[in-house]
Amino acid sequence: MSDIQSEIQADPAVPTTPTVxxxxxxxxxxxxxxxxxxxxxxxxPIQAEAIPVVLQGRDVMGAxxxxxxxxxxxxxxxxxxxxxxxxxxxxxxxxxxxxxxxxPTRELADQVAENVKAYCRHTxxxxxxxxxxxxxxxxxxxxxxxxxxxxxxxxxxxxxxxxKTLNLSQTQILVMDEADRMLDMGFLPDLQRxxxxxxxxxxxxxxxxxxxxxxxxxxxxxxxxxVTIEVARSNATADNVTQxxxxxxxxxxxxxxxxxxxxxKLKQVIVFSNTKIGASKLAxxxxxxxxxxxxxxxxxxxxxxxxxxxxxxxxxxxxLVATDVAARGLDIAELPCVINFDLPYNAEDYVHRxxxxxxxxxxxxxxxxxxxxxxxxLVDIEKMIKHKFVRAELTGFVAKPASAERERSSGRGADxxxxxxxxxxxxxxxxxxxxxxxxxxxxxxxxPWFLKPxxxxxxxxxxxxxxxxxxxxxxxxxxxxxxxxGGLPKN
Numbered sequence: 001m002s003d004i005q006s007e008i009q010a011d012p013a014v015p016t017t018p019t020v021x022x023x024x025x026x027x028x029x030x031x032x033x034x035x036x037x038x039x040x041x042x043x044x045p046i047q048a049e050a051i052p053v054v055l056q057g058r059d060v061m062g063a064x065x066x067x068x069x070x071x072x073x074x075x076x077x078x079x080x081x082x083x084x085x086x087x088x089x090x091x092x093x094x095x096x097x098x099x100x101x102x103x104p105t106r107e108l109a110d111q112v113a114e115n116v117k118a119y120c121r122h123t124x125x126x127x128x129x130x131x132x133x134x135x136x137x138x139x140x141x142x143x144x145x146x147x148x149x150x151x152x153x154x155x156x157x158x159x160x161x162x163x164k165t166l167n168l169s170q171t172q173i174l175v176m177d178e179a180d181r182m183l184d185m186g187f188l189p190d191l192q193r194x195x196x197x198x199x200x201x202x203x204x205x206x207x208x209x210x211x212x213x214x215x216x217x218x219x220x221x222x223x224x225x226x227v228t229i230e231v232a233r234s235n236a237t238a239d240n241v242t243q244x245x246x247x248x249x250x251x252x253x254x255x256x257x258x259x260x261x262x263x264x265k266l267k268q269v270i271v272f273s274n275t276k277i278g279a280s281k282l283a284x285x286x287x288x289x290x291x292x293x294x295x296x297x298x299x300x301x302x303x304x305x306x307x308x309x310x311x312x313x314x315x316x317x318x319x320l321v322a323t324d325v326a327a328r329g330l331d332i333a334e335l336p337c338v339i340n341f342d343l344p345y346n347a348e349d350y351v352h353r354x355x356x357x358x359x360x361x362x363x364x365x366x367x368x369x370x371x372x373x374x375x376x377x378l379v380d381i382e383k384m385i386k387h388k389f390v391r392a393e394l395t396g397f398v399a400k401p402a403s404a405e406r407e408r409s410s411g412r413g414a415d416x417x418x419x420x421x422x423x424x425x426x427x428x429x430x431x432x433x434x435x436x437x438x439x440x441x442x443x444x445x446x447x448p449w450f451l452k453p454x455x456x457x458x459x460x461x462x463x464x465x466x467x468x469x470x471x472x473x474x475x476x477x478x479x480x481x482x483x484x485x486g487g488l489p490k491n
Contacts, residue, residue, distance in 0.1 A: 014312035020048050024027060026057065027080055030122040035076075038118060044069040045213055045231040051077045054205065059226040060221055062207040068231065070207045071115045074175050075101075079119055081173070082148055086124040095126055095146025096170040102154060102194070104181040106107045106131040106302055107309065113151040125149060132156040140165045154182065154190035156333030161197065166199045175205045180215050180348060188218070190487035195222055210346065241358035245378065245389040254285045257341055260367060261291055261319065261399045266337055268312070271321045272353050273297075274342040283321045293319035325351050332356060340368035343377040347384040 022035050022043055035041075043051065048069050053060055054077035061075060078099050087094050101116070103109040113129035120127055127149035128142040136159065143150075143165050149415055150157075150166070160166040174183065174195070182191060204223050221227065248256045257271060269488045273279040276286065276297040283295035294308045294317045312320045313332060324344060344350050357364030370378050 015135050017426045022076075025051050025077075027076065028083055028123070030083075031076060031119060034121045035121050035123070038221065040072075043072075046229065047073045047076070049205075049229045049231060051228050053229065054078070055080060057081075057203055059204045059223045060206070061211065061223065061226045061228045062205070063211050063228070063230045070177070071112055072119070074113070074205050074207055075116050075119055075175075078173055079123065079125060080147070080176070082125055083123060085148070088124050092144060092146035094097065094146055095170055097147060097150050097166065098171060098247065099149045099173040099175070100157075100168065100171050101149070101151045101177060102176040102178045102182070102191070103151065104153070104185055106171065106474055107305065108178060109151050109153055111304070116149055116151060120149070126337055127151065131302070132157050133305075136160075155186045156192060158190060158193060159285075159370075168194075169199065169381070170250055171198050171202060173203045173205070175207070177207050178219070179206050179208050180212055181352070183209075183212075183218065184346060185215055191218075194334075201408075201485060214374060223293060240362065241354050241364045241366050242366070242388075243354065245368050245370060245391055246394045247391050248369050248397070249374065249399065250395060251373070253341060254282055255368055255399055256394055256397055257282065257339060258286060258289045258291065259394065260339065261286075263396065264337070267318050268315065268332070268335060269319050269337045269339060270332070270335065271319055271325055271339045271341050272344070273321060274345060277325055278342065283319075286319055286321070291319055292317055293321060295321040299321040324353070332359075334346075334362055334400055335359070335364065337365040338369065340366070343368060343370050343374045343381065345377065347377070347380040348393055350381045351385065359451070433468075 020043055021041055023032055025043075046062060048062060050073040051400040053073060060074075062070060082098050085098060089095070093336075096480070100110060102125070103112055109131045110127050113127065116127045126145075126147045127152040128139070128147045130139045130143070132155055136156075139156075139160070140163070143160060151178075152160075161168070171442050176191070182188075204226070205225075206219055206223070246256065258265070262270065271282065273282055276299050279295040279297045280299075283293045286293035296305045296308050296309070300308075308317065308320065311317045321341075337355055338357045340350070340353060344353065354364075354366035357366060378389065
């Protein structure tokens with residue numbers, strides 16, 4: 001493999017390229033019709049640079065900020081290249097898998113699949129998505145019917161390969177989307193297995209918002225003379241996103257999130273947590289504060305996650321508390337704000353988190369909360385994005401006393417009387433007197449049958465008399481003792 005790379009640079013400040021139109025790339029009228037249906041006329045910088053290179057059959061490493069249209073940057077030229085093999089035959093053999101798109105998460109896979117399906121709408125090409133957490137039977141049926149473009153997560157893809165419902169021997173194009181996240185999630189062995197299943201001669205594309213040293217090492221193992229396309233500085237954040245860092249006490253972060261949502265009157269916001277437990281706890285806290293919130297993380301079923309995401313897109317849920325894995329690649333149109341409840345352990349995740357807002361050239365806010373213990377994480381982020389944050393204090397925020405917060409969350413008032421004042425005193429005194437009163441003061445009626453002494457029945461007396469020997473004395477029966485090991489010896 002050659003490590004020689006050519007580079008293409010573009011201006012990151014321009015959200016679209018007005019002088020270039022999709023029609024200038026020589027795309028099929030069917031593709032242009034699908035783009036016109038969605039109102040797309042001018043490509044974004046990553047699309048303008050990537051589409052011609054992919055159409056030439058070159059391998060590509062594409063780095064662009066999240067929300068700049070990477071999906072269309074690789075899917076549109078793939079569809080154009082596969083149109084040469086498109087047909088309307090009903091035979092599955094005429095529709096082998098020719099393009100494979102790998103994503104790290106189910107949500108991102110589903111999102112990419114929706115875009116590819118929309119772009120293929122007026123063509124005979126077939127596409128489907130396969131990921132875990134859902135019934136495998138419908139996916140198997142779709143694959144057996146013949147599919148040209150498969151969007152998949154690595155684990156479920158290998159499940160289908162093992163069950164022989166998927167054949168990759170005719171795959172011509174491999175795409176790795178969000179490749180850095182796939183490495184972070186430990187997919188490297190799966191990726192290597194998948195690569196070994198593919199033909200040696202193929203086109204390889206890697207797209208991501210960030211490219212670490214590990215990603216470049218992986219790329220060197222299977223990319224052939226790749227063209228590196230960067231429309232922004234490596235690991236950079238979007239200029240149209242306002243980034244703010246608030247210093248708060250670690251114990252009052254949940255209250256600070258509630259304060260920010262109330263003060264800014266936010267009706268659609270994603271809050272990021274580092275842990276699944278933390279996401280669930282924060283969602284419950286916001287619900288107790290009267291905020292319509294829901295959590296998505298790895299412990300939720302795929303149906304629960306998709307239902308919460310759809311409700312959030314429709315505006316039925318105001319706050320979506322998510323972990324990095326669950327939220328990677330989510331595309332929410334005109335999302336005004338994201339909040340980092342926890343600073344990410346991996347500095348590159350900061351770029352992906354705040355990339356959920358300010359998409360497609362729109363403006364957005366990225367608010368992060370950090371405590372004293374998070375200073376090292378904050379410095380790592382500053383080093384990666386080459387930007388020094390101004391540490392600010394959250395104005396107007398007064399945290400509740402810790403004891404009052406604990407009592408309120410447990411249903412007690414500040415005076416520890418269950419929040420009912422003097423009436424609680426009377427109820428407490430009544431309860432105390434009930435416990436200290438004598439048994440004779442109890443008014444409950446007791447059935448006298450329960451107070452009678454035990455009297456053996458006549459049948460029991462007859463049985464005991466028949467068992468007794470004539471001499472009148474009963475010898476105690478020999479009690480068998482079980483051996484410690486192996487049970488009792490056999491006679």
